[in-house]
Amino acid sequence: MTGTDGPTLERIDVQVLTVPTDEPEGDGTLAWDSTTMVLVSTRAAGTTGTGWTYGAPATAQAVEDQLAGVVIGRPVFDIPALNEAMTRTVRNAGRPGLVAGAVSAVDIALWDLKARLLGLPLVRLLGAARTEVPVYGSGGFTTYDRGQLHRQLRHWSQEQAIPRLKIKIGESWGTREQRDLRRAEQAREVIGDAAELYVDANGAYTRKQAVRVGRTLAGLGVSWFEEPVSSDDLPGLALVRDSVTADVAAGEYGYDLSYFARMIPAVDCLQADATRCGGLTVWLRTAALAEAHGLQLSGHCAPHVHAHAAAAISNLRHLEWFHDHVRIENLLFEGVLDPQGGVLRPGTDGAPGHGLTLRTDRAEQYRTG
Numbered sequence: 001m002t003g004t005d006g007p008t009l010e011r012i013d014v015q016v017l018t019v020p021t022d023e024p025e026g027d028g029t030l031a032w033d034s035t036t037m038v039l040v041s042t043r044a045a046g047t048t049g050t051g052w053t054y055g056a057p058a059t060a061q062a063v064e065d066q067l068a069g070v071v072i073g074r075p076v077f078d079i080p081a082l083n084e085a086m087t088r089t090v091r092n093a094g095r096p097g098l099v100a101g102a103v104s105a106v107d108i109a110l111w112d113l114k115a116r117l118l119g120l121p122l123v124r125l126l127g128a129a130r131t132e133v134p135v136y137g138s139g140g141f142t143t144y145d146r147g148q149l150h151r152q153l154r155h156w157s158q159e160q161a162i163p164r165l166k167i168k169i170g171e172s173w174g175t176r177e178q179r180d181l182r183r184a185e186q187a188r189e190v191i192g193d194a195a196e197l198y199v200d201a202n203g204a205y206t207r208k209q210a211v212r213v214g215r216t217l218a219g220l221g222v223s224w225f226e227e228p229v230s231s232d233d234l235p236g237l238a239l240v241r242d243s244v245t246a247d248v249a250a251g252e253y254g255y256d257l258s259y260f261a262r263m264i265p266a267v268d269c270l271q272a273d274a275t276r277c278g279g280l281t282v283w284l285r286t287a288a289l290a291e292a293h294g295l296q297l298s299g300h301c302a303p304h305v306h307a308h309a310a311a312a313i314s315n316l317r318h319l320e321w322f323h324d325h326v327r328i329e330n331l332l333f334e335g336v337l338d339p340q341g342g343v344l345r346p347g348t349d350g351a352p353g354h355g356l357t358l359r360t361d362r363a364e365q366y367r368t369g
C-alpha cells in the first residue's frame with residue numbers, strides 16, 4: 001500500500017488464446033470454428049488481477065498501444081477514473097468494437113485486482129443484492145443436427161436441472177424458417193413443458209417475418225425472442241416487441257452507455273456484455289439505467305465475468321450460460337462456478353476477486369499471441 005490512494009498499477013500483460021470449438025458452431029448470421037479470448041493481467045503490490053474479452057486478436061494491440069500507458073502508475077482502487085481515462089484516450093481510434101473490448105478487459109482485470117488486494121470476493125466489494133444468480137443454458141447452434149441438439153439440451157435440462165434454455169434460429173439469414181420452427185419443436189420435446197424455451201435470431205429476420213415466426217413460436221410457449229431483427233433497427237425491434245407475446249431482448253452489441261439509453265424504448269429486457277460495453281464499471285451503470293426505465297438486465301455471454309456483478313444488482317433477469325464460453329472458461333480456469341439447478345452462487349467459497357485462477361499450462365497450449 002502506498003499512502004491513502006492505495007497501490008498503483010505496476011504493469012499490464014496481454015495474451016491471445018484461440019480455442020477451437022468442440023463442434024462447428026453457427027447462428028442466424030455468423031459461423032465459426034474457434035473462439036479467441038484476449039486475456040489481460042493487471043499487477044499491483046504483488047497481486048495479479050485477470051480480465052478478458054472474446055474478440056479479435058488485434059484487441060491485444062489496443063490494450064498495449066492505446067490503454068496501458070494511460071493507466072499504469074495510477075491508483076488501482078480508482079477504477080472509475082481509470083475507465084474514464086481509457087475512454088478519453090481512444091476518442092480518435094474509435095471506441096465501438098474491439099477498442100471497447102480492450103477497455104472492458106482492462107476494467108474487468110482492475111475490479112478483480114482491487115477485490116484481491118482487499119481480500120474480498122468481488123460481490124462483497126460491490127455489495128450483494130442477491131445470493132443466487134439465475135442462468136439459462138445457451139447454445140442450440142443452427143449447425144447442430146438433431147442428435148447434437150438433443151444431447152446438449154438434455155445435459156442442461158436434465159443433468160444440470162437448468163430450467164431455461166435457448167437455441168439459435170434465423171438460420172442462413174432467415175432463409176431456413178421451416179427448419180428453425182422444427183428445431184424449436186424438437187427443443188420443446190426434449191426440455192419438456194416446465195422449462196422456459198428461448199430463441200435468438202441474431203438479427204436474421206425481416207420485421208414481418210420475425211412477427212410471423214414469433215407468433216408461431218408462441219404456440220410452443222417461447223418466452224424470449226432475442227434480436228428478432230437487426231439490433232440496428234430499433235423501430236423494428238419495437239414493432240416486434242409490440243406484436244408478439246415473448247419478451248424481445250437485445251443489447252449484446254452495446255459499446256457504451258448511450259447505446260443502451262437509445263435501445264431501452266425498443267425492448268422488453270435489456271442485455272449487456274461487460275466484455276464489450278466498457279467492463280463491469282459500465283455494465284453496472286447499464287443496470288441502473290435499465291432499472292430507472294423499469295427494465296431488467298440480462299448478462300450476455302462470458303458468465304464468469306458477469307457472475308459477481310450480477311449478484312450485486314437488484315434488476316437482474318439472468319446470465320447467459322453460453323456453451324462456447326462455459327467450455328473455454330472451464331478449460332482455462334480453476335474455481336469455475338456450478339450451474340446446478342440453474343443458479344450460480346458467486347463468492348460463497350470466499351475466494352477473492354472473481355475467484356478464478358488461470359491454468360497457465362493449459363493457456364500456453366492455446367496461445368496465439
Ligand SMILES: [Mg+2]
Nearest residue numbers: 200202226252
Ligand atoms: Mg444473442
